[in-house]
Amino acid sequence: MGEEGQVLNSNYILVGGFLGAGKTTAILKAAEIISQRGLRVGLITNDQSQGLVDTVMLASHGFPTEEITGGCFCCRFPSLVEASQRLENASRPDVFLAEPVGSCTDLFATVVLPLRKMYGDQFGVSPLSVLVDPVRVQRVLGLKSGKSFSPKVTYIYEKQLEEADILVVNKRELLEPEELKTLVETLQAKYPRAQVLTMSARSGDGVEAWLDAIQNYGSTPNALRRLGQMDVDYDLYADGEALLGWLNMTVQLGGNEFDGNEFLINLLSDLQKRVSDSSADGMRIAHLKATLTPSQGNDVGVANLVRDDFSVEQSHRLQEPLSEGTLLLNFRAEASPELMRNLADSSLRALLAQLRLTGQEVLVEAFRPSRPNPTHRLAEV
Numbered sequence: 001m002g003e004e005g006q007v008l009n010s011n012y013i014l015v016g017g018f019l020g021a022g023k024t025t026a027i028l029k030a031a032e033i034i035s036q037r038g039l040r041v042g043l044i045t046n047d048q049s050q051g052l053v054d055t056v057m058l059a060s061h062g063f064p065t066e067e068i069t070g071g072c073f074c075c076r077f078p079s080l081v082e083a084s085q086r087l088e089n090a091s092r093p094d095v096f097l098a099e100p101v102g103s104c105t106d107l108f109a110t111v112v113l114p115l116r117k118m119y120g121d122q123f124g125v126s127p128l129s130v131l132v133d134p135v136r137v138q139r140v141l142g143l144k145s146g147k148s149f150s151p152k153v154t155y156i157y158e159k160q161l162e163e164a165d166i167l168v169v170n171k172r173e174l175l176e177p178e179e180l181k182t183l184v185e186t187l188q189a190k191y192p193r194a195q196v197l198t199m200s201a202r203s204g205d206g207v208e209a210w211l212d213a214i215q216n217y218g219s220t221p222n223a224l225r226r227l228g229q230m231d232v233d234y235d236l237y238a239d240g241e242a243l244l245g246w247l248n249m250t251v252q253l254g255g256n257e258f259d260g261n262e263f264l265i266n267l268l269s270d271l272q273k274r275v276s277d278s279s280a281d282g283m284r285i286a287h288l289k290a291t292l293t294p295s296q297g298n299d300v301g302v303a304n305l306v307r308d309d310f311s312v313e314q315s316h317r318l319q320e321p322l323s324e325g326t327l328l329l330n331f332r333a334e335a336s337p338e339l340m341r342n343l344a345d346s347s348l349r350a351l352l353a354q355l356r357l358t359g360q361e362v363l364v365e366a367f368r369p370s371r372p373n374p375t376h377r378l379a380e381v
C-alpha cells in the first residue's frame with residue numbers, strides 16, 4: 001500500500017465462492033465504497049482461459065484491473081504476485097480485491113497462507129470470504145429441492161464453505177426473512193468456525209458491514225479457530241473440476257445497427273432454452289455471462305444467468321444501439337465443452353441471421369479445467 005496510505009489490517013482481500021455467487025458484483029461494490037473513502041483500489045480477476053467478462057465489467061468502471069488467465073491463483077501463484085506488483089507500480093492501490101476462479105477450493109492453504117508467509121510485510125492478507133448464492137446453497141444443504149450438481153462438483157462447493165473464514169449469503173433479498181434466518185442458522189450450525197453474514201452485493205446492502213467484518217476479523221474469536229489444514233481429496237477435486245465444461249468466446253459483431261441489450265438477453269435466453277431442450281441429461285448451467293462492448297465510446301452491456309431454472313438478468317444496460325462491437329461469452333456448466341460450444345454456436349448463428357449481422361470469431365476456447373496442481377500448499381502453524 002502507498003506510503004502515506006492508511007494502515008488497514010486487511011488490504012489484500014480475497015473474495016471466493018462458487019461460479020455465479022456474486023463475487024465480481026461484490027468486488028465492484030466494495031471498490032466503489034473504498035474509493036469513496038478516499039482510498040485507491042486495484043482489482044484482480046482470474047480464469048482458466050482468456051477473454052474474461054469479469055475483467056471487462058470491472059475495468060469498464062474505471063478501476064485499475066489486472067487479469068490472470070490460463071490457470072487459477074493457486075496453480076499460478078507467481079502470476080498473482082506479478083499482477084499485484086504491476087498494480088502496485090501502476091496505481092499504488094491501498095486495497096487489492098482479488099477474485100479466484102469459482103470452481104477452486106483449498107484457497108486458504110494455497111493462496112492465503114503463501115501470500116501471508118511471503119508477502120506479509122507488503123500486504124495485510126484478509127481472512128477468506130466465501131460468497132454463496134442463497135438458492136444454490138439451500139439446494140446443496142437440502143433445505144430446498146431443485147436441480148443441483150453431481151456429487152463431485154458438490155464436493156468442491158462444500159469444501160469452499162468449509163474453508164470460509166467469513167461466509168457471506170449474498171443476494172439476500174431473494175429470500176423471505178424467515179427463509180434467510182433458517183439458512184443462516186443452518187450454515188452457522190454446520191460451519192461453526194465461520195462468521196456468517198448476509199448482504200446484497202447488487203444493491204450494496206450489507207457490503208460495508210462485510211468490509212468491516214474483514215477488517216475486524218482478527219479481533220474475533222473466529223480468528224483463533226482455524227487449525228491446521230483442511231482435508232482435500234485432490235483426486236475428487238480434480239474429477240469435480242473436470243466435470244465442468246468451460247467455454248470462452250470472443251466475437252466481433254457488425255453489419256447493422258442493433259439493440260445490444262436485446263441482443264444479450266436474446267442470446268443467453270436462447271442458449272438457456274437450447275440447454276433445456278438438449279437431450280444431454282444432467283447438463284447444469286453454473287454461470288453463463290456475456291458482455292457487449294461497442295467499438296465507439298466506453299459503454300458496456302452485461303448479462304448473466306446463474307442457474308438453469310432462473311431467468312437471464314442484465315446487470316448493465318447499454319445506453320444506445322450500436323452497429324459494431326465485441327461480444328464476450330463465458331459459459332460454465334456441468335456438461336461437455338463440445339456440446340456447450342455447439343449450442344452456443346447455434347444460438348449465436350440464429351441471432352446473427354435474424355438481425356442480419358456478421359460475427360467473426362476472434363477467440364474460442366472450449367475445455368475442461370485440468371487437474372489442480374497448486375504452486376504452494378501450506379498448513380498453518
Ligand SMILES: Nc1nc2c(ncn2[C@@H]2O[C@H](COP(=O)(O)OP(=O)(O)O)[C@@H](O)[C@H]2O)c(=O)[nH]1
Nearest residue numbers: 019020021022023024025171200201202304315
Ligand atoms: N439478486 C441479486 N443478484 C445478484 C446480487 N449480486 C450479484 N447478483 C447477480 O448474480 C449474477 C452473478 O454475479 P457475478 O458477480 O458475476 O458472480 P461471480 O461469478 O461470483 O463473480 C449476476 O447476474 C449478478 O448481477 C445480489 O445481491 N442480488
Ligand SMILES: [Mg+2]
Nearest residue numbers: 023024054099
Ligand atoms: Mg466473477
